[in-house]
Amino acid sequence: MNTNHSRAPADIAVSARAPARVLVVDDSMTMRALIRHALGGDPDITVVGEAANPYEAREMMKALDPDVVTLDVEMPDMNGIEFLEKIMRLRPTPVIMVSNLTAPGAAATLAALEIGAFDCIAKPGAQSNTFEALPGLVKEAARARAGLARRRDGAPRGRTAAALTPSATGPELVGIGSSTGGVEALMQVLAEFPADCPPTLIVQHLPAAFTGSFAARLDRACPAHVTEAKEGDLVRNGRVYLAPGGGRHMMLRKGVQPSIALVEDGPVCGHRPSVDVLFASIAKNFKGRMTGVILTGMGRDGAQGLLEMRNCGARTIAQDEDSSLVYGMPRVAYEIGAAEKRVPLARVARQIFA
Known part of the structure; x- marks a missing residue:
């Protein structure tokens, strides 16, 4: 996750399109500023809005239709996991979770990834002191937007079948x-x-x-x-x-x-x-x-x-x-x-x- 790859052809494709439009959701003004700064230097990304809580974010998503949302895991009133569930159910959009990679943070972020978050990135701290990988991750997420909507509307999902029986000629x-x-x-x-x-x-x-x-x-x-x-x-x-x-x-x-x-x-x-x-x-x-x-x-x-x-x-x-x-x-x-x-x-x- 949030690991650099060599993707020159894909990056060229992104630069030929409109910039990826990002909504930043975090209750910390400082963290919003850090994310905005990390994304602001990339010409292929535009921060179109910032929200301090999911209620503000919900209205901004309706008005701005962002390509990607960055979402804090831990927020008052409604946490990021609850809001993510609503996004994936009502308005499928690539979401990058911004998390503290502590034990509680890891558990919450895993729940988000299971629900359908695109990926996660660590807040600056012990594991990372910058958001250096975030611009690349945002552009990958923007490219995945159409596929996310198609995937959500497509094949049945979830645990719809009972456990299978191994075949006598199946793998060992x-x-x-x-x-x-x-x-x-x-x-x-x-x-x-x-x-x-x-x-x-x-x-x-x-x-x-x-x-x-x-x-x-x-x-x-x-x-x-x-x-x-x-x-x-x-x-x-x-x-x-x-x-x-x-x-x-x-x-x-x-x-x-x-x-x-x-x-x-x-x-x-x-x-x-x-x-x-x-x-x-x-x-x-x-x-x-x-x-x-x-x-x-x-x-x-x-x-x-x-x-x-x-x-x-x-x-x-x-x-x-x-x-x-x-x-x-x-x-x-x-x-x-x-x-x-x-x-x-x-x-x-x-x-x-x-």
Whole structure:
């Protein structure tokens, strides 16, 4: 999340359009000024309004029709999560949550991402002292606006199906990669995983403060047991392992009983942990039936690793454009031949276990 990628063609496309129009919502005048300052130097962004609370913001959204909203998580009267639910239900608009990445802040922001927030960014403080990444994130969110409206009006969402039954010819190991929009997507996909699913390894781009809380949320919502991966964990049926954020790649280690390795190394595709690193290790170290899945996200992380898996005989799946919040990672995976098929999010779990 809010990680820099090389996106020169997309940036050129944005500059040819009207500037992204942003509404800033925060009860702190100082924080509004910081956000306005961070965005004000970019010619492709215009701050069209500022609101001190959701009630002001609601009227401004009606009057100004912004492309993107930045939204504080913690506000008096109506908090950001409650307001986000109303936005997503009544006026789907890309929303970037501005959060303190403390334990309470992480839990609240995860709830926002599950509801459908585009992404989150840390307030200046211990984790970050600037809003340096915010302009790029705003432009990505503006590009996703049409897709968000289409996705909201399209395929059925939420936990609409009971847990599936593994097939006798289905995978013996599953790898999944996701980024922007992935919190919401993973909640939906894993809700259909059977309790005795094959070992499943996931890289979701999240700050370190979020992955433990996210694993716990998934564990409460899904039939299988979901944990934040630890060095040396033996991979077992009925278990889903989420890569911890912040500094180490997750890999599959070969052995009589395959296990998890957490490796300190440089970023790959701008990320650590990287989906590419996970998928490449699965391709190299697992010899049974395997399935690789790329879900919604910016950039291209995971595409090359998924190709390596496919070249080793894996079944490979990419989320389709209409159901993706950001059709970046799945698009690249399909275009380079790494994904053998594209499917809507609502059918991803069924395709894994088909």
